[in-house]
Amino acid sequence: MKMKSVTATDLEFSAVGFGCWAAGGSAIWTGTDDANSIQAIRRAIELGITFFDVAPVYGFGHAETILGQALRGQRQNVVIATKCGLSWDAGGTITNDLKPATIEREIDDSLRRLNTDYVDIYQIHWPDPATPIAMTMETLNKLKSAGKIRHIGVSNFSVALMDETRQYGEIVSHQGLYNLLERNPIQYHNIPLEYRTEDEILPYCRRHGLAFFPYSPLFQGLLTDQFRVQNQFDAHDVRSANPKLNGKLFETYYQIRAELLAFAAKIGKPLSQVAINWLIHQEAVTSVICGAQTVAHVEENAASASWDFTPEMAAAIERILQPYHDPVYTA
Ligand SMILES: NC(=O)c1ccc[n+]([C@@H]2O[C@H](COP(=O)([O-])OP(=O)(O)OC[C@H]3O[C@@H](n4cnc5c(N)ncnc54)[C@H](OP(=O)(O)O)[C@@H]3O)[C@@H](O)[C@H]2O)c1
Numbered sequence: 038m039k040m041k042s043v044t045a046t047d048l049e050f051s052a053v054g055f056g057c058w059a060a061g062g063s064a065i066w067t068g069t070d071d072a073n074s075i076q077a078i079r080r081a082i083e084l085g086i087t088f089f090d091v092a093p094v095y096g097f098g099h100a101e102t103i104l105g106q107a108l109r110g111q112r113q114n115v116v117i118a119t120k121c122g123l124s125w126d127a128g129g130t131i132t133n134d135l136k137p138a139t140i141e142r143e144i145d146d147s148l149r150r151l152n153t154d155y156v157d158i159y160q161i162h163w164p165d166p167a168t169p170i171a172m173t174m175e176t177l178n179k180l181k182s183a184g185k186i187r188h189i190g191v192s193n194f195s196v197a198l199m200d201e202t203r204q205y206g207e208i209v210s211h212q213g214l215y216n217l218l219e220r221n222p223i224q225y226h227n228i229p230l231e232y233r234t235e236d237e238i239l240p241y242c243r244r245h246g247l248a249f250f251p252y253s254p255l256f257q258g259l260l261t262d263q264f265r266v267q268n269q270f271d272a273h274d275v276r277s278a279n280p281k282l283n284g285k286l287f288e289t290y291y292q293i294r295a296e297l298l299a300f301a302a303k304i305g306k307p308l309s310q311v312a313i314n315w316l317i318h319q320e321a322v323t324s325v326i327c328g329a330q331t332v333a334h335v336e337e338n339a340a341s342a343s344w345d346f347t348p349e350m351a352a353a354i355e356r357i358l359q360p361y362h363d364p365v366y367t368a
Contacts, residue, residue, distance in 0.1 A: 038051045038052065038053065038084065038085025038086065038087075038339065038342055039051070039052040039053075039317065039342040040052065040087075041323050041324065043209070043210075043242075043246050043247060043248045043323055044246030045188075045207070045208075045209040045210070045245070045246045045247050045248065046158075046188055046209040046210075046248070048116050048157060048158075048187075048188070048209075049087070049116075050087070050088045050116065050248065050323050050324040051085055051086045051087045051088050051324060051342075052317045052324060052325065052342045053086055053313060053317070053324070053325055053327060053338055053339050053341055053342050054086060054088035054089065054090060054250065054324035054325055054326040054327065055077075055078065055081045055086050055088065055089050055090070055326065055327065055329065055335070056090045056091075056252065056326035056327060056328040056329075057074075057078075057089060057090060057091035057092075057095060057100040057101075057103070057104050057328075058091075058092070058095045058100065058275070058328055059074070059100075059328050059329070059330050060074040060078070060091075060095065060096070060099070060100040060103045060104065061095035061096025061097075061099050061100040062096040062099045062100075063271075064096065064273060065095070065096055065273065065274065065275050066274055066275065066276075066330070067270045067271045067274045067276075068330060069330055070330075071103055073330055073331050073332075074103050074107070074330065075103060075106060075107040076331075076332050077329050077330060077331055077332050077334065077335045078103075078104060078107035078108070079107055080332045080335050080336065081329070081335045081339065082108075082111055082114065082115065084335065084336065084339035085339065086335070086339055087114060087115050087116055088115070088116045088118070088324040088326070089104060089108070089115055089116070089117050089118065090118045090119075090212070090250060090252075090326040091104050091117070091118070091119050091120075091151075092119055092120040092123070092162055093119065093120065093121070093123070093143055093146060093147055093150075094120075094123040094125060094131060094162070097125055097129070098146065098150055101119060101147055101150035101151050102150045104117070104151060105150055105151040105152035105153070106152070108151075108152070108153075109152065112153055116157045116158070117151060117153065117156055117157050117158075118156070118157060118158040118159075118160055118190065118210075118212075118250070119147050119151065119156050119159065119160070120159070120160045120161070120162040120192065121135070121139075121140045121143045121144065121147075121159060121160075121161060121162065122134060122135045122139075122140070122143075122161050122162040122163055122165055122173075123162045123163060124139055124143075133163050133164070133165040133166075133167075134165055134168070135161060135164075135165035135168040135170075135172075135173040136165075136168050136172075136173075137172060137173070137175070137176040140173065140176045140177065140180070141176065141180075144156070144159065144180055144185050144186065145185075148185065154184075154185070155184060155185060155186065155187060156185065156186045156187070157186075157187045157188060158186075158187070158188045158189070158190045158209060158210055158248075159177065159180065159186035159188070159189055159190065160189075160190035160191060160192045160210065160212055161173065161177075161189075161190070161191045161192060161194070161202075162192050162193070163192065163193045163228075164193065164194060164198055164231070170198065170201055170202050170205065171204075171205050174189070174202060174205035174206045175205065177189045177206065178205075178206045181206075188207075188208075188209040188210070189206060189207065189208050189209065190208060190209055190210035190211070190212065190248070191208055191210070191211055191212070192211065192212035192213065192252075193212070193213060193214075193225075193230065193231075193232070194211060194231075194232065195231040195232045195237075196232065196237050196238070196241050198231070199211065199241065203245075208247065209247060209248060210242075210247055210248035210249065210250060210323070211238055211241070211242055211247055211248075211249050211250070212249075212250040212251075212252055212326075213230075213232060213234045213238050213249070213250075213251065213252065214230065214234060214251075214252055214253055215234040215235070215238075215239075215249075215251035215252070215253075215254070215316070215322075216251065216253055216254050216255065216256050216260060216312060216316070217256070217260060217297070217311075217312050217315055217316075217354070217358070218256055218259075218260070218290060218293060218358075218361075219234075219253070219256065219281075219368075220234065220235040221233040221234055221235050221236050222234065222368060223368065224280075224368070226275075226278050226279050226280070227278070227280060234251075239319070239321040239322075240321070242321050243320065243321045248323035248324070249321050249322055249323050250323060250324055250325075250326050251316055251322055251325055251326070252326055253328075254312060254313055254316055254325045254326065254327055255309055255312055255313070255327060255328065256281075256282075256290070256312075257276050257279060257282060257328070258276070259282065259290060259291070259294055260294065260297070260308055260309060260311075260312035261307070261308055261309040261312075262298070262301075262307050262308050262309065264294070270282075281368065286368060289361065293357070293358065293361050294308070296357045297311065297312075297354070297357060300353060300354065300357060304350065306344070307337055309327075309334075309337055309338060309341070310337065310338070310340060310341040310344075311350075311354075313325050313327060313338060313341035313342075314341045314342070314344070314346040315346060315351070315354065317341065317342055317346070318346040318351065325341075
């Protein structure tokens with residue numbers, strides 16, 4: 038496995054990482070099975086994947102529990118990045134909450150579920166405009182001093198908010214929406230994004246030596262060989278709330294996918310590997326956190342790093358995408 042590093046931390050990252058949202062269970066992700074998730078995570082480690090991204094909110098604790106079980110005996114060999122700042126109530130309503138007391142409770146819950154006594158990178162999942170970032174950072178700095186977390190990261194932060202955050206402590210990473218077809222997206226599942234990934238976040242991370250973790254690198258399954266038009270998801274699958282995977286917008290994305298599939302077939306690679314390797318190839322991208330439900334997914338995704346993505350391939354992809362620049366890159 039290809040490894041990457043950044044100046045902000047001495048951690049090493051596998052170029053292909055593992056995203057654990059689907060491990061949150063079949064109540065949120067069609068077809069997920071706990072035994073398969075555990076096998077997929079263990080196979081990932083065998084294949085050299087060392088970076089695992091998760092969050093308490095994925096399956097309301099379930100994904101962290103599954104990751105904790107799968108990693109038994111492997112803690113020293115992996116980098117765990119979990120998150121704080123999204124709380125849920127008994128009815129399942131999710132709230133942005135970065136208040137100190139909430140974070141202090143969240144970290145202890147995460148450590149217990151993950152079956153570890155420290156988190157390598159503790160990421161603020163989404164901004165909470167109701168809580169001053171100075172207050173949040175004070176709490177996170179205390180967790181660092183206590184040894185419960187090694188590093189602080191952010192997710193879905195704008196450049197301005199990162200600048201403000203860094204006045205109160207060190208951050209080592211940004212996690213944001215980024216894939217072949219979502220270059221400077223303005224929304225994620227109908228949530229407006231306050232950042233433009235390719236134009237703002239990537240240059241910022243490069244400039245400050247921060248890690249960048251692109252989420253939804255496979256466009257939640259669209260950028261794979263298996264995706265079907267009439268897929269689609271159970272009503273409670275989180276992807277049924279993605280306006281780009283349903284309705285009018287979807288038709289355009291599906292059409293571009295057909296052209297990308299043809300390109301992938303021409304070079305003899307699965308579309309998933311083309312999408313992942315396009316990301317790996319970019320200097321600012323540190324670890325591509327691919328979601329995966331099965332051993333077969335992981336094996337295909339891990340192999341993305343095993344072949345050279347040439348400048349000619351990059352140029353051919355740009356030629357395919359060029360006509361769609363406005364309607365899709367910035368949707
Ligand atoms: N910070 C944030 O706000 C945020 C937001 C979203 C995600 N994330 C993180 O990013 C990770 C990845 O994003 P994501 O889960 O949204 O989407 P993704 O990685 O783009 O897509 C994952 C899905 O693609 C399908 N898939 C994966 N590999 C495949 C393969 N080789 N062949 C065929 N299908 C394959 C599976 O879907 P099927 O179920 O259809 O098989 C899988 O669940 C998450 O797990 C999470 O850790 C973070």
